[in-house]
Amino acid sequence: MNLEFCKKGNILIITLCGELDHNSAEEVRVRVDDRIDRDNIKKAVLDFSRVTFMDSSGIGAVLGRYKKLSNKGGMLCIAMPNKNVSRIFELAGLYKIIKNYDTVDEAVRCI
Structure with missing residues (x-):
């Protein structure tokens, strides 16, 4: 998985x-947490527009970053998941706690 x-x-x-799966979830956790800590981030948008697949390990990675930012008084949202990834978020109940936006710009305006 590549992160930008x-x-x-x-x-x-x-x-x-x-793919955000068991092979890449740990790298995502480490790199995102490092960036959040280094830059003292309290608000973040996860752009899922180029994620082709996600499994339960990906759910855990997203939920962990949500909790990390929430504990700092911040927030996390997601933008542009494809229909398969969106379905996984929906089934896992993550849309009840993490907002989903159609575009990154919309997420940035609303967060």
Whole structure:
């Protein structure tokens, strides 16, 4: 999995590229947590537009980053998941706690 980081003001945008599964979830956890801690981030958008597959390990990685930011008084949202990934979020009940946006720009405006 490839990760791209971009800041817009005080919001970190993380673009995930590839498969978010048991092979890549630990790397995602470590790299995202490092960036959140290093830049003292409280708001983040996970851009799922280039994620082709996600399993339960991916759910855990997303939920962990949500909890990390929530504990700092911040928030996490996701943007642009494809229909298969969106279905996984829906079935896992994550949309009840993590907001989903149609575009990254919309997420940045609303977060």
